Amino acid sequence: MKIRLCGQSLSELEAWMKTLGEPGYRGKQIYHWIYRRDASSIEEMTDLPGSLRQLLQQKAWVGIPRVIRRQLANDDLTVKLLLEMEDGQRVEAVLMPYSLERSRDRLTFCLSSQVGCPLGCAFCATGQAGFVRNLDAGEIVGQVLALRREVSEPGEGINIVFMGMGEPLLNYSEIIKSLNLLHAPEGIKVGYRRITVSTAGVVPGIYRLAKEGLPVNLAVSLHASNNVLRNQLVPLNRRYPLEELLPACREYFTLTRRRVTFEYILLKAVNDSIYHAEELGRLLKGMPVLVNLIPVNPTEGGFKRPSSEQIQLFIRTLRQLGMEVTLREERGGQISAACGQLRGQLEAKR
Ligand code: SAH
Numbered sequence: 001m002k003i004r005l006c007g008q009s010l011s012e013l014e015a016w017m018k019t020l021g022e023p024g025y026r027g028k029q030i031y032h033w034i035y036r037r038d039a040s041s042i043e044e045m046t047d048l049p050g051s052l053r054q055l056l057q058q059k060a061w062v063g064i065p066r067v068i069r070r071q072l073a074n075d076d077l078t079v080k081l082l083l084e085m086e087d088g089q090r091v092e093a094v095l096m097p098y099s100l101e102r103s104r105d106r107l108t109f110c111l112s113s114q115v116g117c118p119l120g121c122a123f124c125a126t127g128q129a130g131f132v133r134n135l136d137a138g139e140i141v142g143q144v145l146a147l148r149r150e151v152s153e154p155g156e157g158i159n160i161v162f163m164g165m166g167e168p169l170l171n172y173s174e175i176i177k178s179l180n181l182l183h184a185p186e187g188i189k190v191g192y193r194r195i196t197v198s199t200a201g202v203v204p205g206i207y208r209l210a211k212e213g214l215p216v217n218l219a220v221s222l223h224a225s226n227n228v229l230r231n232q233l234v235p236l237n238r239r240y241p242l243e244e245l246l247p248a249c250r251e252y253f254t255l256t257r258r259r260v261t262f263e264y265i266l267l268k269a270v271n272d273s274i275y276h277a278e279e280l281g282r283l284l285k286g287m288p289v290l291v292n293l294i295p296v297n298p299t300e301g302g303f304k305r306p307s308s309e310q311i312q313l314f315i316r317t318l319r320q321l322g323m324e325v326t327l328r329e330e331r332g333g334q335i336s337a338a339c340g341q342l343r344g345q346l347e348a349k350r
């Protein structure tokens with residue numbers, strides 16, 4: 001069995017080198033090649049002795065996911081990749097020029113956590129296509145390494161959001177491993193505060209993550225202000241209704257002091273009325289939260305985007321109730337950046 005280098009931690013590589021009779025620092029050299037120097041092959045690791053490189057080629061491979069398709073948005077900055085894993089499964093990963101909070105100097109990498117998703121949200125292309133398997137931590141950080149190759153000067157200041165395909169909190173242990181790899185100071189080195197885990201509301205996962213002691217941000221895909229509507233849009237709500245979800249979010253804030261973001265997809269004539277805005281305001285009253293509104297990217301279920309007047313009315317109503325609100329900028333739309341869409345188009349052709 002060959003070892004995939006992408007996904008190994010520094011201590012794993014050091015230990016492995018020792019088992020091969022090599023000094024431990026060789027592990028660090030390999031680690032730097034993978035996570036800092038963007039090596040795609042073992043041959044590139046020119047500061048390793050030739051004999052070791054030969055041995056490594058028999059025992060290991062780098063294993064960055066392969067780019068199957070690349071889509072650029074009109075802004076020429078947003079890039080969406082369709083990536084293929086070793087078993088031929090494909091996921092999407094997106095690079096956006098700004099963070100969701102719009103600080104312009106930063107890149108945001110949007111990662112997938114699973115191939116498909118078992119949760120079946122009504123508006124989501126990934127959910128409607130079903131679940132295949134979890135990604136492992138190497139396949140998750142491999143997306144960052146593939147995306148990073150798309151920019152000339154990635155710099156230090158990147159943001160990472162788990163808002164691609166899949167439900168991260170249903171792939172808990174590999175997500176935690178990937179968070180550690182993303183954060184590692186000798187490696188990719190992203191601050192935990194620059195990482196956001198997005199969940200459809202897996203309540204036990206929220207409590208567990210709160211207790212990890214990692215100051216990562218939590219985004220919760222709310223999309224509805226009452227259980228009746230949320231049961232339809234996010235079927236997981238039947239298992240973890242709002243009266244269980246919201247206390248979990250409060251606990252997340254209490255333990256991490258990170259403000260929770262609530263994602264709310266605006267669906268015309270479904271959840272976009274003043275009535276819904278007021279109900280949402282009441283639901284979240286007293287919680288230190290940010291509401292991020294996302295006009296739907298119409299793919300599944302025949303949903304439509306509200307008019308811009310209706311969107312502004314919704315925002316004003318929430319603000320009058322004292323909520324902090326942002327509207328997600330239009331950028332992914334033209335490149336099917338709502339998760340699952342690019343893969344969906346290609347699967348249909350295959
Ligand atoms: N499973 C997690 C994370 C991945 S989905 C979750 O649901 O939070 C990431 C985000 O993409 C979610 O907020 C989801 O609601 C949103 N999304 C899915 N389909 C969309 C669509 N058609 N238009 C706009 N946003 C969509």
Ligand code: SF4
Nearest residue numbers: 117121124127166200
């Ligand atoms: Fe899964 Fe998130 Fe899509 Fe819902 S929105 S089906 S939880 S990926």
